Amino acid sequence: MQLELELTTFNFRSERHKGCINLVYTSGLIFNAYENFFRQYELTTQQYNILRILRVDYPDPVSTSVLRERMLDKMSDVSRLVSRLKNKNLVSVTPNPADKRLVNIVLSEKGIELMHRIDEAAPLLDSMLVDLDEQEASTLNSLLDKVRDSVRKFKI
Numbered sequence: 001m002q003l004e005l006e007l008t009t010f011n012f013r014s015e016r017h018k019g020c021i022n023l024v025y026t027s028g029l030i031f032n033a034y035e036n037f038f039r040q041y042e043l044t045t046q047q048y049n050i051l052r053i054l055r056v057d058y059p060d061p062v063s064t065s066v067l068r069e070r071m072l073d074k075m076s077d078v079s080r081l082v083s084r085l086k087n088k089n090l091v092s093v094t095p096n097p098a099d100k101r102l103v104n105i106v107l108s109e110k111g112i113e114l115m116h117r118i119d120e121a122a123p124l125l126d127s128m129l130v131d132l133d134e135q136e137a138s139t140l141n142s143l144l145d146k147v148r149d150s151v152r153k154f155k156i
Contacts, residue, residue, distance in 0.1 A: 023147065033128055041118060046076045047085055048118070054091065054107045055115055061104030063096065090114060 003022050004010070012018035034045045053070045054062055068078045082105055085091040090111035096102035107115070129137055
């Protein structure tokens, strides 16, 4: 459905303005779908993101500063997220022997099992873009890469 039909209260100044609003609106829809998907695993999207990062480095530990750097949502409170995952027994947190100010965070066995369960259902998330063929999805990815480059150059 065209954006103008969904957001009847907008008058777009230009196609670029419409593009920005379209990205914000669409990302909200995708974010909500992800939140609903992860809710069945008693996770938030940000908690899943932490588990995803930890799995890449498993079995090596990761610090909160590394997690913060790699998070998709840079505004997330990593320490709070890790505490909640620890309370769910999905991660193990131990003091870093080399630097007492840091902690080592590793996926627990329960966390690994949960990630395997999520992996089995993950193709459902990919189906959100079912109306795009592979070439269109590739074009979308290229355009979004270009948008991010443009946004990084933007200064207020």
